[in-house]
Amino acid sequence: MAIPSISELIVLKSLWRQHPLSAREIHEQIEGELGWSYSSTRKTLERMLDKGSVRQATLHGVQVYEAALEKVGTLAAFAHDFGKRVMEMDAPLPVNMFTGSKLVDGAELAQLEQLLHDWPEGNEEAK
Template sequence: MTDPSDLELEVLKAFWRGGAMSAREAQGLIEPELGWSASTTRTVLERMVAKGLLIRRAVHGLAVYEAKKAKVDVIGGVLNRLRGLLEIDGRLPASAFSGSQILSETEIQELEALLNAKPPVDGEAK
């Protein structure tokens, strides 16, 4: 799976809030924020499936999409990239995100554990 772009993160936020949904339902959540047409939304959803960010399955003949990875895992990956970019060696306090609209207190605790877990040494299982 590749890292999501900023726009793909916005799409993922819609799925984290709404759960599994059709392209039309996703369009209803995404359009006010991003201003995309329905065809653009469908194209982006299919590209996200190809990138391994979303899962598509058929439900009664209708394509239904859902996020492939949990929000804490994706956000943790983004923050770890930021940690590398800023060359931060110490712990990252996930408590800084306590005002988040998309993370619950439990998810903030999971995120902090993920961010501050020791990375595996080369050769160890990940």
Template sequence: MSQPSKSELAILKILWAETPLSAREIQEKVGPKMDWSFSTTRTTLSRMCDKALLKQSSKHGVRVFSPCESKARTLSGVMREFFATVLEIDGPLPTAAFHDSKVLTEDEWLELDDLLNGGDNDD
């Protein structure tokens, strides 16, 4: 799985909360925060589909987007890369620090901990 950039993570956070969404709906949510034009949002969505971060489908004749992977699986890849390349941690990863995150539900945190430390390391 390709690692998402900061701007791609902003889109993924929106789609993890509410999916599927059209490009226009995503623009309404992310455009003002990121100071993006609609064409920038569409370009980013296209790039994310090429990187297999998003998948496209059609809903009532409108192209909509959904994440390819769960929030926990995507974040485990981001965290694993950060811990390995920046902090040079090879062993168990300190997921307890993220237990009180407002971004993760209890179930998502448990999935993330399992992905990082449980043995499913096929990132």
């Protein structure tokens, strides 16, 4: 799995919290953080559809989106990438660095710890 860009991650976080959402609803949730136009949100969603990061459906005549990427696996990929490329660490990041996160609950935190611990060496884009 390719790691989403930071702006794509912000869209995914919105969809992990609540789904399905229309492009307008997504834009309203992320515009304060990204400070961009509605057309930029639409373009990002189109790119994410092409990559398979989100799924699109029609609900009551409105195009809606949901995340196609699983939350914990995606976060593990980001954490692994950060540890390897940014911090130059060979060992997994300590899971306590994620304690207090509003994005993951206790069960997801345990799953994240396991994914980081078991990350396959030599396959930097796995999971």
